[in-house]
Amino acid sequence: TAYPIGTIFKATNISLGALTIDRVHPAVTFYHSGDPISTPIVLAQYEVCTMTCIAINTYICILST
Numbered sequence: 208t209a210y211p212i213g214t215i216f217k218a219t220n221i222s223l224g225a226l227t228i229d230r231v232h233p234a235v236t237f238y239h240s241g242d243p244i245s246t247p248i249v250l251a252q253y254e255v256c257t258m259t260c261i262a263i264n265t266y267i268c269i270l271s272t
Contacts, residue, residue, distance in 0.1 A: 214260040220250040228256060230267070255265040 220226035228248040230237040237258065239248055248268055250256055258266040 209263050210260050212260050213227060215264075216258045217238070217248065218256045218258070220252055220254055223252055226250040226254075235264045237266050237268050239270070 218226065218228060222262055226249070228237070228250070231251055232238075237248065242248070248270070250270065253272060255271050259269075259270065259271045260269050
């Protein structure tokens with residue numbers, strides 16, 4: 208499903224282990240500062256990933272605690 212530009216999703220890791228967001232998808236592109244496009248985003252405990260839609264099926268991902 209294509210979401211409107213400006214749509215925001217948040218993922219939070221509340222467990223002790225890592226939460227991995229796999230960025231390899233044929234129809235969706237995730238950008239994260241400092242990482243190549245094909246590497247997964249790994250969240251540590253209590254870390255939050257904010258994904259903002261900037262174009263059709265294209266998201267900017269920002270990590271915070």
